Amino acid sequence: MHLSYQVVLAQLMLGLNIGAFYAILSLGLAVIFGLLNIINFAHGALYMLGAFVALLGYNELGPLLGMPDFHMNYWTALLVAPLVVGFLGVLIEKTMLRRLYKVDHLYGLLLTFGLALILQGVFTNYFNVSGISYNGKPEILRGAVNLKFMMFPTYRLWSIAISLAVCFATWFVIERTKLGSYLRAGTENPSLVQAFGINVPLMITLTYGFGVGMAAFAGVVAAPIYSVSPIMGSELIITVFAVVVIGGMGSIMGSICTGLSLGMLEGLTKVIYPPAANTVIFFMMILVLLVKPEGLFGKEQ
Amino acid sequence: MNRKLWAALFLAGLAAPFLIYPVFVMQLLCFALFACAFNLLIGYTGLLSFGHAAFFGGAAYVTGYLVKNAGLTPELGVIVGTLAAGLMGYIFGILTIRRQGIYFAMITLALAQVIYFIALKAPFTGGEDGLQDVPRGMFLGLVDLGHTYHVAGKPLELNLYYFVFIIFCIGFWIIHRAIHSPFGQILKAIRENEPRAISLGYKVERLKLLAFVISASLAGTAGATKSLVFQLASLTDVSWHTSGEVVLMTLLGGLGTVLGPVVGAFTVVALQAELSAFGSWVTVVIGVTFVVCVLSFRRGFVGEVLEKIRTRPPGQND
């Protein structure tokens, strides 16, 4: 394949598109990990759930309510899906995860792994694995924009922009606001923060809810691009794990940067040696582990 | 009491193919050995590997390939498969052994994905179709493992069954010895209090690495044997779902108990066989099992039973 600068730029743009999803998902994992010390294996399944909320809201909600012409539109889905999934997250945290804080953190990983299997299994039973098209893409986001070096679909541009906006807003809240400072303090020393009269258990619950809400948000953003399928999250989550390992889980900005740059790396791989596209991140991970075992932005434990 | 229990289990193992469909029993034994090998790592070092399928499946491919294409006898095939898994375990170990807890789990998971990629791409694995048509061969060049006996109208592959059974017993015995040796005791000490073990002068990392390599090798033995039983090695063997399943088997039976993984493996494999007609509901049931197990009986079946026996008031002892 001839590598003109246009080709490279175009692939980098597409890589940025994937990277934006990696960033928002690994950021959610990092936020949850920061306060709860667990790796949320269900993150991929909840991302899938977010996409399904959008899909079912568009296709099925109307008929269900007896209004066959009613479709929950894209913008509403962007708001509703994170809320629904976030609420589910709150329930999961309150009824299950909470009981595991005193035991080895690995049990949290195993529990969420189980939850991921349940969600994936149930949806596989009712929906085709090869995916369903989401047709609710708003009119304004259809078509393509001329970027000089390529025609880039408007929706993809939007998906990059909105994902990054959410990432940076999260970064801002955690690193620059008072609420964020409580969170960070809670990460360092929960009992001290509790002593200052802050409701740490509530903070933990809401953090989990927020983290999985971000996954659902990413799911809605992904719905019009990819087919909505029960397994859309299960392979993605493994890749995102590798992203998290490469970045290290120390910093918010680290997650964002790693996600974006690995997406672009994947994009380039798709031109240079396509069959490795799904695996290049794992090779990258081995490389990073050899050179800097704590991850690019991580702190040594 | 223990001696009697072992003898009874051994006899049950010998008689099993006459009572239950032998291929199914062989499958049970392979997974039980896999889970026992996995348990050696998590139960005695506290390291949760989420990439053990790499050793299981990797060895299955190596053995399958060599038996099929290089004409290795089955016992040599299994030995080479085991060694190959051990070597992979050594390489994985060097990369991961300093990490702990969740990092360790995630890194092993990601490394296993690389092995999956290789299994998908390498010219000798058969890609999506898997490595098929693995012959069962002649044990020591003498006994035909593919031979089928017909007992009361039922086809029984007894040669193969006892071959698998012996491998299982040897593997189980090695794990049992390792656990009850000074090595096993030191591992436990490390798990309980690593800094103290270091201060006592133990080379903690090297010991953990050794445990990892043994665990990987025996997982390989299980995978190698499986490739002979089913005459194929496929991507399922190296996929992360298999890694997850072995975690479940061990957890369900009881982490760090000798018999737990066997019980867990039997439960999970039987569950999958029973539910196979229900499609994706198998996944749901396995997920629910995970959740229930983590929430309400973290010690697993065997662990809970042992705990009951231990905490029983002395007066009630018989």
Next chain:
Amino acid sequence: MKKRLMQFVTGTTILGMAMVAGAAGISTDVVKIGVLTDMSGVYSAIGGKGSVTAAKMAIADFGGKVLGKPIKLISADHQNKADIASTKAREWADTDHVDMITGLLNSGCALAVQKIGTEKKVISIATGAGSTTLTNEHCSPYGVHYVYDTYALPKVAGGAIVDTGGKSWFFLTADYAFGHSLEKNTAAFVKAHGGKVLGQVRHPLATSDFSSYLLQAQASGAKVIGLANAGGDFINAVKQAREFGIVQGGQTIAGMLVFLSDVKSLGLDVAQGMNFATSFYWDRDEASRKWSQRYFAKTGSMPTMNQAGVYSAVTTYLKAIKKAGTDNPDAVMKTMRGMKINDFFSINGHLRADGSMVHDMFLVEVKKPSESKAPWDLLKVIKQVPGDEAFMSLAEGSCSTVKK
């Protein structure tokens, strides 16, 4: 203790050896047909429960009995995993005494089952797998390849598309044996018809984002973008090609393996104008319409070529038993090889010595939304290609059991 155990071991072994039974040929009092298909995975819409329904219909239409013995159906999910397919087939052969296994939606599963069939003398009729290896290097005296293969499909579609002006091709190929074989065969036919191949890109199986690959295809300037993949990959690629304006830019997309359910899932708006090869289309003629409407009444969707193929395969198998007067697999296979297979599915069909069921193939085109009069009115048949032209000839093949 140990001594006694040893005695027990030797004892049981000798007992086992002594009881080796030579009683083959006497069949159980029931003809058992197993449908092994994908119930939950990517191919479940192509085969799945629909295949089971089709098999049930075939048995019911046959009267539920053959040679006075009842016909029983069992089914299971192979999840597209060769190890599961192999385990299940082995169990069916050993404990359920199944006589024939059909379904088999991917090549790995079909190869595994055909292999076990050879060992256990169980007939396997693959209706969904594409790989030509089933009837060549891995062919079996008990294996039948019923619906299509990766030779016939591109031969019918590839040549026709080049002849109508699609001279230059670029392939998007699923990176595994099936995709490679499809790409290789299509490329050969394209060249044979005077077209040329400008390049190809191999994508991992189950890719969700095709944009990079599509851009490479676009940049190649090829007239035709050949999709040597199937199912979800095919659907995603076609959808995203539209998103990037590839079809609007004048390039055509050609799917090498397309099912009716894929077209339904994409919608006519996206899929219109596409040419592809198929073994069967429900609205092809009177007989196919009649059967398909009955099928539709039971399942709520029109049959894919695999589902129709299962019905035809089961019926052919039962007819052969009746004709042979036994369910002995050797006799049944011999009878099937001597039969003409003509029904609503297969036209001018006959089973060859290598296991290939050769029948007429069809080139179809997806209708424009304006041409479609009903929800399932999706395709029009453009050309009928005689089986001997479409399928690989015996002389070209490499099946070891065929005497040349």
